Amino acid sequence: MTALLQVRDLARFYGARRGCEGVSFDLWPGEVMGIVGESGSGKSTLLSCLAGQMAPDRGEVIFDTRGDGPRDTLKMSEPERRMLMRTDWAFVHQHARDGLRMGVSAGGNVGERLMAVGARRYGDIRNRAIDWLGRVEIAADRVDDRPGAFSGGMQQRLQIARNLVTGPRLVFMDEPTGGLDVSVQARLLDLLRGLVREMGLSAIIVTHDLAVVRLLADRLMVMKDGRVVEAGLTDQVLDDPQHGYTQLLVSSVLQV
Amino acid sequence: MSDYNFAYLDEQTKRMIRRAILKALAIPGYQVPFASREMPMPYGWGTGGVQVSAACLTPGDTFKVIDQGADDTTNAVSIRKFFEKTAGVATTEETARASIIQTRHRIPEEPLTEDQILVYQVPIPEPLRFLEPSEVETRKMHSLEEYGLMHVKLYEDISQHGAIATAYAYPVKVEGRYVMDPSPIPKFDNPKLRMAAIQLFGAGREQRIYALPPYCEVVSLDFEDHPFEATRADHDCDLCGASDSYLDEVIMDDAGGRMFVCSDTDYCRSRRAAGHVGAQGAPYEEGRP
Numbered sequence: 001m002t003a004l005l006q007v008r009d010l011a012r013f014y015g016a017r018r019g020c021e022g023v024s025f026d027l028w029p030g031e032v033m034g035i036v037g038e039s040g041s042g043k044s045t046l047l048s049c050l051a052g053q054m055a056p057d058r059g060e061v062i063f064d065t066r067g068d069g070p071r072d073t074l075k076m077s078e079p080e081r082r083m084l085m086r087t088d089w090a091f092v093h094q095h096a097r098d099g100l101r102m103g104v105s106a107g108g109n110v111g112e113r114l115m116a117v118g119a120r121r122y123g124d125i126r127n128r129a130i131d132w133l134g135r136v137e138i139a140a141d142r143v144d145d146r147p148g149a150f151s152g153g154m155q156q157r158l159q160i161a162r163n164l165v166t167g168p169r170l171v172f173m174d175e176p177t178g179g180l181d182v183s184v185q186a187r188l189l190d191l192l193r194g195l196v197r198e199m200g201l202s203a204i205i206v207t208h209d210l211a212v213v214r215l216l217a218d219r220l221m222v223m224k225d226g227r228v229v230e231a232g233l234t235d236q237v238l239d240d241p242q243h244g245y246t247q248l249l250v251s252s253v254l255q256v
Numbered sequence: 257m258s259d260y261n262f263a264y265l266d267e268q269t270k271r272m273i274r275r276a277i278l279k280a281l282a283i284p285g286y287q288v289p290f291a292s293r294e295m296p297m298p299y300g301w302g303t304g305g306v307q308v309s310a311a312c313l314t315p316g317d318t319f320k321v322i323d324q325g326a327d328d329t330t331n332a333v334s335i336r337k338f339f340e341k342t343a344g345v346a347t348t349e350e351t352a353r354a355s356i357i358q359t360r361h362r363i364p365e366e367p368l369t370e371d372q373i374l375v376y377q378v379p380i381p382e383p384l385r386f387l388e389p390s391e392v393e394t395r396k397m398h399s400l401e402e403y404g405l406m407h408v409k410l411y412e413d414i415s416q417h418g419a420i421a422t423a424y425a426y427p428v429k430v431e432g433r434y435v436m437d438p439s440p441i442p443k444f445d446n447p448k449l450r451m452a453a454i455q456l457f458g459a460g461r462e463q464r465i466y467a468l469p470p471y472c473e474v475v476s477l478d479f480e481d482h483p484f485e486a487t488r489a490d491h492d493c494d495l496c497g498a499s500d501s502y503l504d505e506v507i508m509d510d511a512g513g514r515m516f517v518c519s520d521t522d523y524c525r526s527r528r529a530a531g532h533v534g535a536q537g538a539p540y541e542e543g544r545p
Contacts, residue, residue: 079400086404102385108408115411116404119319123477144415161386207326 002064004029004170004202005050005098010059014050018226019045023059025221025231031171031198032203033218034234036249038211043092043206046175047120050204051091054082060232062135063088086116089162094175096155100147101246106133107143112168132161136191155186164195171196171203179240189215193229210253222246263310264342269293272467273311277456282468284432287381290417292463302335302360303379303460307357312340312456314375318346320354325362325502325519332360351522361424363445368453370470376439381466383427383437402437402447406477410535412483423487427474437465438474444486444502449474491516494519496527497534 002025012019020042021104027033035043048054050061052073061073068089073081085091093099110129111119119125130140135210136157138150147155156176176192177185191218196203205216207251215235221239222230222245230243241247261267262404269291295303319339323332336347336356341532343408348354351364358375358393368374384394388404397403406427413421428442430436438449439457440517455468468474478484489503494515501523502515515536519525 002515095492104408104412108412111411112404112408115407118400120407120480122411122482125413214486247410 001028002070003027004031004064005204006070007050008062008063010046010056010061012038012045012054018042020226023228024179025228026038027170027202027204030200031151031219032201032205032217032222034213035204035206035223036208036213036220037223038208041223043223045226046203046223047172047174047206052085053091059128060066066169086113087166088169088173090166090168092156092159092163092171092173092176096147096152096159099132099159100155102147103144105144106138106150109147109158110165117166128165132165133158135195135225136161137187137248141206148238153180153188156180156188160195164199164201167199171201173205173207175207175209176205178206178211184231185212192216192245195245201247210250222249224235259313260342262343263313263339264295265307265310267331269307270311273307276465277308277311277467280456280465281454281469283434283465284468284472285428285434285436287464287466287513289463290465292460295460297334299461300379301331301404302358302377303382304458304465305358305360305375305460306335306338306458307460308456308458308465309335309339309356309373310343311341312356312375313345314356315343315345316347317355318353320344320348320351320357322357322362322364322520322522323360324504325364325523326521328521349522350526351520355364361440361442362502362519363441363448364452364519365498365518366526367448368451370452372453374455375442375450376455376457378439378457378462378464381437381457381464383425383435384496384519395415398434401433403429406435407479410477410479410482414479420478420484421480426484427441427477429459429477430468431473432503435477436474442488443476443484444488446474446487488518492534493518493524493527494534495537496524496532496533497537498524498527 005027008024010023011021036109037043049056062070064070064071107129110132111188113123113251114125130143133143133193138157147158208215217234220234221228224245230237231244238250243249273290276288280288284484295306297303302448321336323329339345340347351366354374360377382394384397384405386393387409410420424442425437425440426446428436428438452470454470457466476484491503492499493501495517498518501518506515506517508514533539
């Protein structure tokens with residue numbers, strides 16, 4: 001078996017300041033990797049570099065493509081990389097507004113990726129949009145409503161449907177539950193967990209919420225000041241933290 | 257003639273515009289940037305079309321201007337007079353006699369020939385503009401041929417109205433490559449875009465020129481289960497009886513009276529001169545409107 005994503009010595013600097021440096025890991029098919037750390041620790045920079053939204057200064061991001069096997073996405077031409085972004089990759093933003101077209105109906109939002117890869121039958125596009133709205137628990141009669149008429153939790157679920165409709169193999173998530181209240185968070189996590197299992201997705205989830213990674217992630221990387229300070233199985237890292245910073249992070253969680 | 261250089265613009269400017277036109281013809285549907293000049297008329301009144309016409313005109317040309325198909329509206333009359341004064345060229349209202357036709361929002365009903373040039377005035381050349389506000393992004397989408405978004409617009413039309421409700425400025429794909437805004441012509445005119453004449457599009461404020469060479473392949477975007485349809489009012493012209501032309505609806509009084517007339521005034525006049533009379537029309541007399 002080849003790893004779905006192999007990251008080698010990835011580094012990104014902002015001038016003299018370090019965004020992230022020396023990051024290497026493998027992500028296997030069906031695996032969910034969590035990246036935690038306080039704000040400013042470089043986790044969003046890392047995610048942007050992995051997802052092709054920002055060019056790293058050094059390193060390799062090798063993705064196991066459907067057609068040609070493992071290839072360094074940083075050396076791909078831009079059309080190839082953008083094609084990857086709308087077929088095999090998905091990106092779930094923290095703010096649904098960044099990931100949705102607010103002026104386009106829910107159905108159009110879900111259908112966009114289908115049309116971008118060549119779907120040209122209106123009936124099919126609409127049926128698949130309605131099917132996906134159902135899978136993320138949005139009623140079929142909301143298909144023609146704009147995202148502005150949705151609650152925050154629904155917008156986030158719509159964003160997930162819009163991203164997963166083309167059957168991607170790798171999903172990048174940036175704080176997917178940020179800004180939602182806890183009961184909505186719980187249902188969203190439940191939904192994500194179901195989808196990840198059912199579709200055999202691999203995912204990289206950036207968050208500062210340890211409860212989220214405990215529920216979703218198989219493996220965990222802890223970042224501080226742009227470097228990975230600890231990595232391992234989620235339960236192992238959270239139950240028996242080795243690095244001083246991880247210990248601080250775990251002990252800082254409020255107990256209710 | 258007058259103190260103006262021929263056709264108002266100086267020779268260097270006309271050369272610059274001709275270079276843009278040649279490039280546009282070489283890459284059908286691609287928007288070529290050009291250094292649009294200030295013209296003695298406000299943006300939105302055809303400054304792009306006027307500059308393209310000025311670059312194409314020669315002293316031997318016969319010039320025709322139409323606005324929404326009509327030769328006698330303010331915009332058409334002003335631009336015709338402008339070139340009468342600054343270029344001294346012959347002008348006409350007859351489509352067949354013109355060698356260059358500048359148009360706003362219509363293609364003449366009478367098929368054009370290989371000896372003619374059709375110049376369009378374009379307000380917004382970017383078909384993706386209302387969906388993607390960033391010029392950087394739309395240029396990238398054109399260069400990478402990422403046109404899925406254009407179909408999102410048509411999808412929205414069908415989901416809201418049950419059919420593709422876009423009735424003008426209907427997006428087309430040129431030679432299987434660039435998606436192009438055909439300027440705000442009614443979609444009735446879209447099938448005519450594949451024609452014998454050269455078609456040049458000038459957008460003055462947006463500083464873009466694009467073009468369709470003769471017999472270039474132009475396909476209107478659609479869905480397999482909602483195919484493109486060229487629509488017109490379900491009527492005959494009330495003046496000339498034509499059943500194949502694009503019609504204007506004219507309100508006659510406050511009591512709901514209306515008539516449908518050809519928007520192409522020259523086409524209507526020539527049909528009436530040939531003896532056709534519509535439901536509310538009077539027999540044609542020379543010199544009477």
